Amino acid sequence: MSYASDFITTAKREFRYLARREFDELQENTVGILLVLPLVATLVALYLYPTVQAIIYSLQDISIFLGDSEVVGLANYIDLLRSGTFYNALWNGIIYTAGSVFLTVVIGVATGLLLNRTFTGERIATGLILVPYMVPTVAAVILFRWMLDGLYGVGNYALVVSTLIDEPIAWLASTRYAMPALILISGWRLYPFVTMLVLAKLQTIPKSYYESARLMGASRWEMFRHITLPQLRGVLFVAILLRLVWTFNLFDIIWLGTQGGPGNATETLPIMAYRLTFIGNDLGEGASVAVVTFLVLAVIVYGYFRLYGTTEEPR
C-alpha cells in the first residue's frame, strides 16, 4: 500500500522533473508558440469562426431555428439595399455616432484639462469625475430614464423651472427627442474614457515647454494653442477613432433606452440586425445587416485615416 503510493509519488516527481527539463530544452520558438496557443485557439474559435459563419448565413435564406435553408447568394443584401428601413438605420447610426463622439470628446477634453491643474484633493476629484465610466450601462440608462421620465422626471422639472421648455417631455418616448436623449446618456457614460486618455497624455508634456514659453512672454491662450493642443493631437486621433468604432457598433444603451423606438426613430444598424435575427427569426437577413455594419464601419475608418491620419504617426 505505502509502497505503491511511494512509487506513485516518485513516479510523479520523476515525470514532472522530466517534463520541466523537456520544457527547458525546447527551442524559444516552440515555447513561444506553445504559450500563445490557448489565446490563438480562443480567438479563432470565438472571433474568426463566428465571423465566417455570419458571412455564410448572410448568403442563405435561413431562420434562427435553422431547419430548411437555401443558398440565395446576395439576395439578402439586395433586399436590404432596397429597403427604406436600412437607410433609416444607417442615418440614425451616423447621427448617433457623430453626436455621441462629439459630446464625449468635448466633455473629455474639458475635464482632462481641468484635472491636470494642481489643486488639493486632486485624487478624489479625478476618481469622482471618472465614476460614470464604471457605472454599468444598464444602471446608467435606468438612472437617466428616471430623470427624464415624462411625468415625474427631475430633469424635466429643472428644464421647466428654467423656462427652457413649457411642459415636461417624455424624452425617450418621443420621436423627436429620443435620439438627443440617447446621445446625452452615451455622452455621460463614456466621456471618462477620453478624460483618461487626455489626462495621461497631458502628464507627459514636459513642464519646461511652458516655462520657456512664459519666459518668451507667451500668453495663456498662446501656450494652450501652440503647446497643449499639438501635443494632444495624437491622443485625440486615437480617442476619436476608438469611440467612433465602438459607438457605431453600440447596442446596449440604445436597446435599453428605446429598443430602437418609438417606431424606428432610434434604430441603428446593430439594433436592426438584432431585431431581424432574434425577433423576426430571420437569421439570413439579420446576418447580412451585421456584415454590412462591419463594411460601413470599415469605410468610415478608412475615410478617417485618409482625412486625419496622414501627416504624422499617431502616438
Place this chain on the structure above:
Amino acid sequence: MTSLSPQLTQQQRHYLERIATYTAVIVTTFVVLIPLIWGFLSTVRPSEELFSWPPVIVPSEVTFENYHILFEQTNFALYFRNSLIVAITTIILTLLIAIPAAYAVSRYEFHGRRYIANLGVLIYMFPLILLGIPLFIIFQNIGLTNSLFGLALAHTAFALPFALLLLRVFFLDITPEIEESARLAGASRVTIVTKIILPLSLPGIVATSIFAFFLSWNEYFFALIILNDSALYTLPLGIANLIDMATTNWGMILGGVMIMILPPVLFVFLVYKHLIKGFGVSTV
C-alpha cells in the same frame, strides 16, 4: 482680462486663479454626479414622494424600505450571485490564457509574434452583433446557451485582447537581467515565471483582473442572447427585467442599480493609478 490684469498684483491674480480652479472642479464634479446623487436619494425616500410634481428634492424621511422589497420580493440576490459567478470565472479564464501569451510576446522570439501583439487593435473593430448572431447558433449547438460558463467564455473572448496589451506592458517593465541571472543560477523557465515574473507583475495582474471584472459585470448584450432561463439572469438582465415587470416601482429598481454600481466604483479608487497607466500605454 487684458484691461484688468495691469491693475491686479501678482498675488491677487494668483488667488483669483485658485478660486476659479476650485470652483470649476467642485461644480464639474457635482454636475457629473447628479444622476447618481438623484438616483440614490430616490431609493431612500418614501415611495409617495417619488411620484409628486414638483419633485421633492430633499427626502422628508430616510427609509430603506425599497432595499427590503428588492431582496424579499425579487430575485435580486440570485442575479447578484450569478453575476459574481460569471465575473470570477471570466477573471480566471482570462488570466490563464492571457498571462502565458503576454509573457511569450514580451520575452520570446517566435514566428508570428508581431501579429499577436497587434491583434487587439483589429479585434476591437468587430461589431459585437456580427459575433453575437453566429455565436448564439454555435453555443446552442454545443449546449452553452443558458449556461453561466458559456457566458463567461464569451466575456473572456472580449477581455483577452486588452488583457494581453495590459499584461505585456507590465511584463516589459521587468528588466531581462533579473531573469538572466536567475537562469545562470540554474532556475528553470517555469521557476523564473512563478518565482520572479508573477510576483513582480502582481499590480498588472490585479489591474487585468479588475478590468475583466468590469467587463463581465457590465456586459448586457451576450447575456441577453445566451440566457433565456430567468434563474440564470445576471444583474444587467435581471435589473432591466425589473423595469419591464414593475415600471411603477422606481425606488426599488434604483435600489438595485445602486447596489450594482457599488463594486466597480469602489474599484476605481483602488486601482486608479494603474487604470491611467494602462490606458495611457495601450494607445501608444
